[in-house]
Amino acid sequence: MTTAGSAREPKYQRIAGALRRDIAEGRYAPGERLPGENDLMAEHAVARMTARQALAVLQAEGLAEARKGAGVFVREFEPIRRRGIQRLSPEQWGSGRSVWDADIAERDLAVEVIAVSEVSGDEVPSAVVNILGTAEVWLRRRRFVLDGKPVMLSVSYFPAALVAGTPITETDTGPGGAYARLAERGHAPEHFREEIRSRMPTADEALRLKLAAGTPVMLIWRTAFSAEGTAVEVNEMMLDAASYVLEYDFEG
Amino acid sequence: MTTAGSAREPKYQRIAGALRRDIAEGRYAPGERLPGENDLMAEHAVARMTARQALAVLQAEGLAEARKGAGVFVREFEPIRRRGIQRLSPEQWGSGRSVWDADIAERDLAVEVIAVSEVSGDEVPSAVVNILGTAEVWLRRRRFVLDGKPVMLSVSYFPAALVAGTPITETDTGPGGAYARLAERGHAPEHFREEIRSRMPTADEALRLKLAAGTPVMLIWRTAFSAEGTAVEVNEMMLDAASYVLEYDFEG
DNA sequence: AAGTGGTCTAGACCACGTT
DNA sequence: ACGTGGTCTAGACCACTTC
Numbered sequence: 001m002t003t004a005g006s007a008r009e010p011k012y013q014r015i016a017g018a019l020r021r022d023i024a025e026g027r028y029a030p031g032e033r034l035p036g037e038n039d040l041m042a043e044h045a046v047a048r049m050t051a052r053q054a055l056a057v058l059q060a061e062g063l064a065e066a067r068k069g070a071g072v073f074v075r076e077f078e079p080i081r082r083r084g085i086q087r088l089s090p091e092q093w094g095s096g097r098s099v100w101d102a103d104i105a106e107r108d109l110a111v112e113v114i115a116v117s118e119v120s121g122d123e124v125p126s127a128v129v130n131i132l133g134t135a136e137v138w139l140r141r142r143r144f145v146l147d148g149k150p151v152m153l154s155v156s157y158f159p160a161a162l163v164a165g166t167p168i169t170e171t172d173t174g175p176g177g178a179y180a181r182l183a184e185r186g187h188a189p190e191h192f193r194e195e196i197r198s199r200m201p202t203a204d205e206a207l208r209l210k211l212a213a214g215t216p217v218m219l220i221w222r223t224a225f226s227a228e229g230t231a232v233e234v235n236e237m238m239l240d241a242a243s244y245v246l247e248y249d250f251e252g
Numbered sequence: 253m254t255t256a257g258s259a260r261e262p263k264y265q266r267i268a269g270a271l272r273r274d275i276a277e278g279r280y281a282p283g284e285r286l287p288g289e290n291d292l293m294a295e296h297a298v299a300r301m302t303a304r305q306a307l308a309v310l311q312a313e314g315l316a317e318a319r320k321g322a323g324v325f326v327r328e329f330e331p332i333r334r335r336g337i338q339r340l341s342p343e344q345w346g347s348g349r350s351v352w353d354a355d356i357a358e359r360d361l362a363v364e365v366i367a368v369s370e371v372s373g374d375e376v377p378s379a380v381v382n383i384l385g386t387a388e389v390w391l392r393r394r395r396f397v398l399d400g401k402p403v404m405l406s407v408s409y410f411p412a413a414l415v416a417g418t419p420i421t422e423t424d425t426g427p428g429g430a431y432a433r434l435a436e437r438g439h440a441p442e443h444f445r446e447e448i449r450s451r452m453p454t455a456d457e458a459l460r461l462k463l464a465a466g467t468p469v470m471l472i473w474r475t476a477f478s479a480e481g482t483a484v485e486v487n488e489m490m491l492d493a494a495s496y497v498l499e500y501d502f503e504g
Numbered sequence: 505a506a507g508t509g510g511t512c513t514a515g516a517c518c519a520c521g522t523t
Numbered sequence: 524a525c526g527t528g529g530t531c532t533a534g535a536c537c538a539c540t541t542c
Contacts, residue, residue: 010511013455020454036527047513049301052528060312060465062452069521069527079449085502194500197331198450198468198493200314202272203265213312216450216468216493224504241450241468248446248500252340252476262530288508299532304509321508321540 015044015054023063023074030076034064062214062242075212077242080151084194084248090183108147113171115141118160128157131223131231136160138169140178150209151243156235162187178233179224187232189224196220198241209240216241267296267306275315275326282328286316314466314494327464329494332403336500340444342435360399365423367393370412380409383475383483388412390421392430402461403495409486414439430485431476439484441476448472450493461492468493 009017019035022028035043040051055072058064066072120136129135137157144152156178158168166181167174173181179189197219201211209217218241224233261269271287274280287295292303307324310316317327372388381387389409396404408430410420418433419426425433431441449471453463461469470493476485 012511017455038526048515050512053511055528057455060452061454066528067521068519068529071521071527084500089504188504190504192502192504196448196470196498196500197496198470200312200466200468202313203269203309214452216452218448218450244449246448248336248448248502250337250340250444250500250502252342252440252442252444264530290507300534302531305530307509318509319540320510321538323508323540 011044011046012050012053012057015040015046015051016057019054019058020061020063023058028074030074032074033071034058034074036071059213062212064214065212075242079245080146080243081245081247084246085250090188110145112143112145113140114143115139116169116171118169120160124157128234131234132157132159133231134159134161138163140168146243149240149243151240153208153238154235156233158182158233159231162232182226182232187226189232190227191225191229193223193225194220195222196246201238205238209238211240212242218244218246220246263296263298264302264305264309267292267298267303268309271306271310272313272315275310280326282326284326285323286310286326288323311465314464316466317464327494331497332398332495333497333499336446336498337502340441342440362397364395364397365392366395367391368421368423370421372412376409380486383486384409384411385483386411386413390415392420398495401492401495403492405460405490407488409488410434411484414484434478434484439478439482441484442479443477443481445475445477446472447474448498453490457490461490463492464494470496470498472498 019028023034028034034055037048037051037055040046040054041048044051055064055066059066059072063075064072065075116138118136118138124135124137128137136159138160140154140156140158142154142156143150144154158178162182162185163169163178166185168178168181182188198216199219201209201215201217205211205217206213206215211217218239220235220237220239222233222235222237223231224235226232271280275286280286286307289300289303289307292298292306293300296303307316307318311318311324315327316324318324368390370388370390376387376389380389388411390412392406392408392410394406394408395402396406410430414434414437415421415430418437420430420433434440450468451471453461453467453469457463457469458465458467463469470491472487472489472491474485474487474489475483476487478484
């Protein structure tokens with residue numbers, strides 16, 4: 001049940017369909033340049049706007065990517081495998097490694113700490129207040145950059161009462177990261193919940209993640225609970241969906 | 253005499269931004285109609301294509317939805333909460349309930365069995381062959397429809413050697429579903445792995461899920477392993493991302 | 505019947521990247 | 524310098540929904 005190509009398929013869909021088939025069948029390889037607006041106008045005898053519309057379809061599907069002044073190219077990607085469960089075991093952060101280390105072995109990674117600050121009241125999203133049970137929190141805002149491209153934005157919220165005076169309130173949280181510090185204070189995270197959504201980014205979000213058109217984001221909201229069942233961290237992550245595969249292993 | 257539009261931001265982005273703000277601040281409620289092309293042309297003194305482009309931005313972000321002949325409307329969502337782990341415990345399918353029952357309590361659900369067939373060789377995706385270790389498989393293709401809208405497409409693959417002669421090869425798998433039948437044969441699924449990706453759908457996929465523009469899909473590839481560690485099922489699911497929140501609970 | 509979005513044309517100027 | 528995609532205009536006809 002593909003195309004159906006029935007009587008009245010719009011021209012731009014027809015053109016887009018032909019290009020899509022060519023990409024799928026490898027006639028245009030990842031990274032290769034596709035026929036441009038002028039090529040399509042000549043080849044199919046259509047107006048510029050119609051050729052544009054055809055290329056826009058492929059970009060909206062995430063199959064192609066326009067580079068100003070250069071052309072439209074077939075997209076290529078190589079996703080990061082993020083293991084949702086093993087990566088959070090104490091063996092990971094207990095040994096002085098951050099959980100992120102578990103994800104990528106030998107690629108050029110930079111973790112930028114954008115902000116570490118104490119906030120309260122209206123400045124804290126009400127969903128976070130509800131989960132943590134307090135509006136007095138420390139916030140850590142970070143950006144993860146892989147091979148020069150931002151792949152994830154992250155905001156972690158910690159109850160101020162638990163982390164005041166620890167390195168969690170500083171740029172460098174020390175060996176093992178924030179979870180190791182929480183454990184030293186007797187609030188080791190033991191139970192986790194991750195909620196996953198996906199949607200298209202706003203213009204602003206697309207800018208901050210340098211997303212190509214047609215790329216969704218995945219939103220992960222993680223809550224970490226201590227042994228007593230109290231929430232000790234809420235972490236809102238926004239991932240470039242083209243850069244990630246999430247993996248969860250569990251017993252039935 | 254064009255333009256030059258005072259600032260660097262294109263007109264259509266300016267118009268889209270104003271509408272986006274209005275939506276965020278509740279001046280247009282979910283389901284409500286937005287100003288149409290003609291309204292925007294008059295209000296901002298622009299050409300039809302420019303007004304269209306502004307509305308296209310909001311649709312691409314998943315914020316708005318066009319209905320032919322009617323107008324452009326603010327989208328509304330009410331996601332299904334899919335619990336990735338508890339839903340697959342033996343208590344669920346062991347008691348004669350299908351795992352799906354765990355997701356939605358009181359909404360109008362229909363599970364359509366599209367196809368049940370034996371396939372082999374080239375007809376089986378090579379990724380599936382690699383995991384199951386055989387190219388002789390039974391396939392079950394289903395569609396899940398909630399409140400009249402398709403929300404998930406699913407294809408399950410089972411090794412033919414394990415399921416031949418069982419109700420898994422028929423339309424109705426019986427109480428507890430396929431997993432209960434596997435358990436009766438001594439191949440109870442015990443370990444699961446789910447891989448999650450997200451991307452924009454192709455035109456064909458959007459049609460089959462009746463997706464609004466600007467809606468990504470989430471792809472879940474689940475592999476079920478028996479106690480001996482052999483793969484007994486591979487399930488490829490494609491979900492309407494606007495209809496789902498995935499949830500995973502686990503210990504550190 | 506009126507209004508809506510969907511498609512399409514045939515021009516134009518611009519900012520940008522490659523050459 | 525040239526070709527590329529990005530933006531924009533001012534028209535047009537169509538299919539569809541709503542009244």
